[in-house]
Amino acid sequence: MTAIDRSQGRVARDTADADASMVPETATGNRALQLEEPLIFEQGTPGRIGVDLPPVPAATNRLGGTARKGAIGLPDLAEPQVVRHFVRLSQKNYSIDSGLFPLGSCTMKYNPRLNEKVARMPGFADLHPLQPVSTIQGALGVMAELSDWLKRLTGMAEITLAPAAGAHGELAGLMAIRAAHVARGDARRRVIVPDSAHGTNPASAVLCGYTVESIPGTADGRVDVATLKAALGPDVAAVMLTNPNTCGLFERDVRAIADAVHEVGAYFYGDGANFNAIVGRVKPAELGFDCMHINLHKTFSTPHGGGGPGSGPVVFAESLAHVAPGPRIQTADDGSYTVDAVPGGGAVGRLKAFFGQMGMFTRALAYMKSLGRDGLHTASGDAVLAANYLMVRLSEEMSPAFDGPAMHECLFDDSFLDGTGVSTLDFAKAMIDEGFHPMTMYFPLVVHGAMLIEPTETESKQALDQLVDALLSLARRAKAGEAAMFHAAPRYAPRRRLDETLAARKPILRWTPPVDTRAAAE
Numbered sequence: 001m002t003a004i005d006r007s008q009g010r011v012a013r014d015t016a017d018a019d020a021s022m023v024p025e026t027a028t029g030n031r032a033l034q035l036e037e038p039l040i041f042e043q044g045t046p047g048r049i050g051v052d053l054p055p056v057p058a059a060t061n062r063l064g065g066t067a068r069k070g071a072i073g074l075p076d077l078a079e080p081q082v083v084r085h086f087v088r089l090s091q092k093n094y095s096i097d098s099g100l101f102p103l104g105s106c107t108m109k110y111n112p113r114l115n116e117k118v119a120r121m122p123g124f125a126d127l128h129p130l131q132p133v134s135t136i137q138g139a140l141g142v143m144a145e146l147s148d149w150l151k152r153l154t155g156m157a158e159i160t161l162a163p164a165a166g167a168h169g170e171l172a173g174l175m176a177i178r179a180a181h182v183a184r185g186d187a188r189r190r191v192i193v194p195d196s197a198h199g200t201n202p203a204s205a206v207l208c209g210y211t212v213e214s215i216p217g218t219a220d221g222r223v224d225v226a227t228l229k230a231a232l233g234p235d236v237a238a239v240m241l242t243n244p245n246t247c248g249l250f251e252r253d254v255r256a257i258a259d260a261v262h263e264v265g266a267y268f269y270g271d272g273a274n275f276n277a278i279v280g281r282v283k284p285a286e287l288g289f290d291c292m293h294i295n296l297h298k299t300f301s302t303p304h305g306g307g308g309p310g311s312g313p314v315v316f317a318e319s320l321a322h323v324a325p326g327p328r329i330q331t332a333d334d335g336s337y338t339v340d341a342v343p344g345g346g347a348v349g350r351l352k353a354f355f356g357q358m359g360m361f362t363r364a365l366a367y368m369k370s371l372g373r374d375g376l377h378t379a380s381g382d383a384v385l386a387a388n389y390l391m392v393r394l395s396e397e398m399s400p401a402f403d404g405p406a407m408h409e410c411l412f413d414d415s416f417l418d419g420t421g422v423s424t425l426d427f428a429k430a431m432i433d434e435g436f437h438p439m440t441m442y443f444p445l446v447v448h449g450a451m452l453i454e455p456t457e458t459e460s461k462q463a464l465d466q467l468v469d470a471l472l473s474l475a476r477r478a479k480a481g482e483a484a485m486f487h488a489a490p491r492y493a494p495r496r497r498l499d500e501t502l503a504a505r506k507p508i509l510r511w512t513p514p515v516d517t518r519a520a521a522e
């Protein structure tokens with residue numbers, strides 16, 4: 001427990017207090033230069049002021065009845081208090097700029113500064129989406145060029161840049177699929193999703209009005225074609241497949257699956273979140289997908305995970321091009337760009353205000369153009385190499401979930417922890433003390449106590465070796481009977497174990513002032 005009582009504003013309490021004796025206590029609650037402080041609301045002193053401005057001259061209030069009547073309730077603070085508070089908070093936030101971020105399925109790669117510089121160029125950053133089209137030709141040019149790159153890399157015919165993230169892209173793709181079925185007078189009900197899929201796949205299908213059928217995979221972590229074929233029928237609208245899948249494995253039967261899906265008149269949806277493993281090497285259109293979302297914030301290095309908004313463009317094969325939602329950028333004969341607001345007769349309609357996440361488009365295009373086609377090819381190869389390097393070295397102490405080489409991420413189960421009293425969660429918490437952000441845990445659901453590690457191509461061999469050495473050492477300590485150390489972890493983090501379920505279910509997001517002490521004294 002920290003020295004400062006912070007009963008207000010906490011989402012959950014430390015549950016590792018029992019082992020507090022293992023942590024050196026300090027009088028202040030600070031740990032080295034990691035500073036503890038009350039909430040900013042608790043730091044305020046009535047009447048303290050950060051600026052010295054002349055009184056506002058009397059003026060007629062033109063807000064009518066909408067003018068604020070009482071105080072807004074913000075704390076009264078001096079400027080250094082405000083600056084220090086927010087800088088300290090920012091320093092508690094781990095990010096890809098701080099170090100390796102091995103979250104599987106998330107492709108947390110380094111975001112090159114060049115992309116940031118381009119996105120901040122005033123010609124892009126200061127545009128308003130309601131400006132006349134003749135004044136935003138450069139921005140439309142970026143969107144047109146990005147569209148062209150993404151269509152070429154995927155072999156697809158049409159694209160919409162609008163969706164705000166991968167999950168939104170899934171919804172866009174499924175809405176297009178539904179529109180295509182409806183246009184044929186064929187209202188189908190079911191969508192088939194393998195049980196290793198990301199949770200957004202079934203969620204998007206349900207949101208789009210479908211019932212979801214989950215099909216189990218094979219012992220080697222892939223879709224069982226026979227099971228899938230048995231589940232197919234004339235009421236199936238779509239099959240959603242992630243390739244490489246969330247076990248980090250390439251679905252070798254993807255062409256046979258595509259044929260079976262098309263045979264019953266269904267569409268084949270590709271979850272392209274793992275595109276980083278194959279970009280520049282495989283065109284998803286040639287695998288038989290009718291549409292696929294691309295996470296610009298994963299494969300194409302735009303920041304995410306607290307660092308910025310996502311962006312989930314969807315590419316469409318010829319089979320679905322007629323229902324692709326807009327807005328779409330068209331090139332006129334004179335080379336200028338125009339905006340086709342509702343193409344395809346508006347079967348799907350508009351998915352997002354304006355054009356989508358413009359800042360992400362400029363970042364992604366800057367990334368693609370700075371790497372070039374050959375650079376993207378090298379990046380996907382290096383991503384796969386890095387994952388396999390980890391897989392081989394970590395297998396010395398940890399248990400891979402499946403045999404054989406992986407694609408861009410490597411998956412372990414918790415069988416190497418059998419009988420140690422250490423769980424996947426304990427193991428991940430101990431990684432924090434060693435200075436590593438944990439990997440993805442307990443996903444995919446098909447693997448017991450799953451640990452999914454995706455190093456990406458942007459980590460050096462030294463960085464990978466440091467991670468491996470830390471994980472091997474932890475695995476050996478677990479096997480050597482040091483369960484208590486794991487249960488007490490993290491010991492050096494600003495907060496220790498939180499009740500994560502309570503924090504997720506009942507977050508306390510509102511600060512309520514304590515009973516006014518002055519009023520109570522009267």
Ligand SMILES: *Cc1c(COP(=O)(O)O)cnc(C)c1O
Pocket residue numbers: 105106165166167168198200201242246271273274295310311312
């Ligand atoms: C990240 C991810 C998604 C969802 O993408 P968001 O951009 O987070 O909405 C879907 N499928 C897989 C496999 C993913 O890794």
